[in-house]
Amino acid sequence: MNFVKRTKRAGDGAATLLMVVPATVVFVVMLVVPVGLAFYLSLTDWDGYSAQPKIIGGSNYTHLFSDPVMRHAAFVTLLVAVAGTAGMNLLGLGFALLVNGTSRINRFLRVVLFYPHVLSALVVGFLWSAILGTTGAVNSLLTAHGGSVLPFLSDPTWALITMIAVLVWAGFGVNVVLYLAGLQAVPRSLVEAARIDGATRWQVFRHVTLPALGPVVTVNIVLSLVTLLKTYDLVVSLTAGGPAGQTQTVAYLILWNSFHDNRLGFGSAQSVVLMIVTGILALVVTRMRRRGEMAVYS
């Protein structure tokens, strides 16, 4: 009996190993090791081919911080992230309040606001460039009616604004859904009590709904920021970084340097910096929001 029990347990141990090891190995080899490697490769001159990249110390990093192209890309990326986050969250919360409820029209609107998120950013970019390009749909319409061509994608400033607008168009549906979920958790009794006490709609929103949404707002802001900081696909398809490189983001430069110019060591340094900046920003926002939430409640 004892023997039977022991072999059974040993068999179970083997089964447990069989259940744990494969996933862990794939996870470690494909995700954990690469994160470490990114740091190592950022100190090398790896060109993507040599098996033994030469270690060149921190020169990728010094080069990176003095590179004007990189600085401009950092500026573009931050602008896109901040403006996009503001747009997505204002629209996200606003429309969540507007389409809150289970009527058929609300459900239809939620689908309509969300659907661009289903499409790949690449397709979204190609589609909007066909609509807003110099010979695109909008400009064809304008010139057909005697107007002049609007430089949505051919003027640097316009192109940046267009890119941010398209990012918001494609992404704020997710924020709507997240804010809607948050709104369901706002205690009805609080809202009703405020209404009975004679609070206006705006006062209820400002002093009851918004504070109760606190954590949801934080999640949404961090989520939008993190997503927008790595904007890549849309740059490729909407502007290809142009005009004259003015809409290149950091992620665009990382992949360009790495796989067009074969400077994967340099690209690694850029991606390490991007990862650290993203982490710091997410942390700072969470901290700031927490302090803000405390202030509201105290």
Added chain:
Amino acid sequence: MSELTVTESRAEEGTAVSEAAAPERRSVRRRSGLPRAVFLGLVAIFMLTPLYVLVVNAFKPQEEILANPFGLPVGALTTRYLSHALHNPQFNIVRGYAVTILFVVAVNVLSVALAGPVAYVIARSSRRRYRLLLLTFLAGTFIPGQVLVIPVVYVLKTLGLMGTIRGFVLFETALTLPFSVFLYAGYIGTIPPTLDQAAAVDGAGRLRTFWKIIFPLMRPVVATMVILNTFSVWNDFVNPQIILGPGSGLYTVTTGVYAAVSQYSTDYSVVFPTLLLAIAPLLVFFVVMQRHIISGLTAGATKG
């Protein structure tokens, strides 16, 4: 516009009973007057216009698109350009569908086969090492994909898997593991362990207990992950582009669209039909299962 008003009034009829029951609904209703309906209608039109332009122009010749991009010349519509796009020598979209579906199925099957069992062990054990393992997987959800492309190329080259389907599927699967393990372990935690004990009494081993007893109960959470993985593999551009490489001749729908469209970006009789073919399957899938897809993709978005 008139169609919208019809839907609106029908929706109001539908809620009339509950409105009578709940008095606070009335204030909601007062707000949902004409201005709100008009505004939301305009927003819906703005959101849907790009899709309309895409669909309509996929059936028109270049001159017609340039002359009247928003028009719907019912008589002049043709499927000629759609069939051209289907037989584009630059990018065989039928093959693109096949390759993408192969990847989607492979990643989903492998992801469930790997993440399910390990999540089960983690959820059913109070041992420290498994709690640490869960934390490690959880930390993995914070790894930004962009950082990984370059070092993964190094790993795949070392393993001799660069430019292969196996290497690509393995990496895409690895990307799905952290969040899957996290979701599955949480879900299994809600399934009573008495079920496992009953199976053990009947002589089933751990593997059998998981696959025969627990796994069938995980359908909702597996469905969420399958939706999430399907969209992320289908829409992924960077990873297939870099790992499979343009040289391999292996295009997914998304990398194929890039190959076909970027060169002809002003020949709209190529652009629109190709884009339409690329998104049609996903859009149909979305319309049929929208509620599950919205909640699934939103769950995925919050993973950080």
